[in-house]
Amino acid sequence: MMIHDYLRTLLSFVFVLGVLVSFHELGHYLAAKWRGVHVEVFSLGFGPALFRWRDKSGTEWRVCPIPLGGYVRPHGFEDPEDATPEQKAAWIKGRTFHDKSVFSRAIVILAGPIFNFILAFVLFALLFATTGQPHVRDQIATVMPNGAAAVAGVQQGDVIQRIGSHDVTGVEDIQATISTQAGAQTTLTVKRGEQSVTLPITIGKAPDSTPQKPHGQLGIIFATEVGKPLPFPQAVAAGVKATWNASVQTLDGVWQILSGQHTAKDLGGPLKIAQLSGQVAQYGFASLLSFMALLSVNLGLINLFPVPLLDGGRLVFYAIEAIRGRPVSKRVQEISFQVGFALLAGLFLFSTFNDLSGFGLFRWIASLVG
Numbered sequence: 001m002m003i004h005d006y007l008r009t010l011l012s013f014v015f016v017l018g019v020l021v022s023f024h025e026l027g028h029y030l031a032a033k034w035r036g037v038h039v040e041v042f043s044l045g046f047g048p049a050l051f052r053w054r055d056k057s058g059t060e061w062r063v064c065p066i067p068l069g070g071y072v073r074p075h076g077f078e079d080p081e082d083a084t085p086e087q088k089a090a091w092i093k094g095r096t097f098h099d100k101s102v103f104s105r106a107i108v109i110l111a112g113p114i115f116n117f118i119l120a121f122v123l124f125a126l127l128f129a130t131t132g133q134p135h136v137r138d139q140i141a142t143v144m145p146n147g148a149a150a151v152a153g154v155q156q157g158d159v160i161q162r163i164g165s166h167d168v169t170g171v172e173d174i175q176a177t178i179s180t181q182a183g184a185q186t187t188l189t190v191k192r193g194e195q196s197v198t199l200p201i202t203i204g205k206a207p208d209s210t211p212q213k214p215h216g217q218l219g220i221i222f223a224t225e226v227g228k229p230l231p232f233p234q235a236v237a238a239g240v241k242a243t244w245n246a247s248v249q250t251l252d253g254v255w256q257i258l259s260g261q262h263t264a265k266d267l268g269g270p271l272k273i274a275q276l277s278g279q280v281a282q283y284g285f286a287s288l289l290s291f292m293a294l295l296s297v298n299l300g301l302i303n304l305f306p307v308p309l310l311d312g313g314r315l316v317f318y319a320i321e322a323i324r325g326r327p328v329s330k331r332v333q334e335i336s337f338q339v340g341f342a343l344l345a346g347l348f349l350f351s352t353f354n355d356l357s358g359f360g361l362f363r364w365i366a367s368l369v370g
Contacts, residue, residue: 032108039073042070114300247297
């Protein structure tokens with residue numbers, strides 16, 4: 001990889017993560033202002049502040065060097081039982097987070113993930129209105145070397161018409177049919193030019209599937225074309241649909257991992273996001289915005305998971321408080337946050353291990369030792 005490739009990857013990663021985190025935290029910030037909570041700090045990134053300034057309302061804005069997140073600190077966010085006398089003396093009456101109703105506190109927390117979905121919708125709608133909506137065609141654009149399709153003699157430009165005796169109706173039908181036939185011996189009937197060609201084939205197995213539930217794979221990539229820019233109303237409707245579909249696909253992927261249909265080896269961390277950001281940026285700014293929209297959906301959904309330390313975990317506590325009429329006990333919260341921290345730390349380490357494995361670091365180390 002050349003120096004300019006590394007630079008492009010770094011700049012793309014900072015841009016992508018910076019926009020996603022900024023929009024997420026902006027949701028918390030605006031909701032806090034709406035509910036009458038003073039915001040003490042709005043930070044982009046972690047670590048010591050590179051730049052900082054204070055606005056007229058007294059909020060300190062920071063830009064920090066570690067671009068792996070950010071935070072908004074509402075005034076009086078700490079529990080009154082844990083606050084020091086100095087903190088209590090500095091509280092502004094009526095502007096503290098803990099004094100607000102459970103409904104208002106939930107709105108402030110929920111606004112972050114909601115803004116991620118809003119960002120995804122805006123990006124999708126903007127892309128569809130300016131560059132058009134991508135459409136996957138049933139024509140084969142790439143045949144992966146040594147894949148099932150390559151072994152069977154499938155060629156670039158072929159159009160799959162039949163799998164065994166099943167007449168397919170499109171790309172989604174092909175994918176659904178193949179996914180259930182891992183290892184099966186069947187035939188593919190393809191249209192090649194003006195001819196129909198029938199090829200014997202043994203369906204391959206996806207490398208990320210489990211022995212208990214193998215997923216079939218042909219080893220092909222279908223052609224994608226971008227249509228004409230859509231009129232604004234249609235672009236808005238398509239943006240809503242694309243955001244919904246991305247959410248469903250993300251949740252389905254998580255469920256497949258949790259249910260054992262796929263392994264967790266494909267979980268990517270910050271290094272993988274950086275790599276993909278750089279790769280996508282090669283294809284232009286529109287492709288980078290599309291990638292950002294998908295990541296924004298992922299960020300919004302992940303933050304809604306009922307894990308302590310995430311927004312979803314706090315929302316669970318607020319829901320219990322609303323039902324019981326009093327907050328969850330301090331001890332339960334402390335234990336939950338410790339468990340949540342352990343889970344998130346473990347996930348971060350595991351995904352980073354996956355990233356490094358995918359980059360071949362451990363194979364390289366083994367070759368040096370050997």
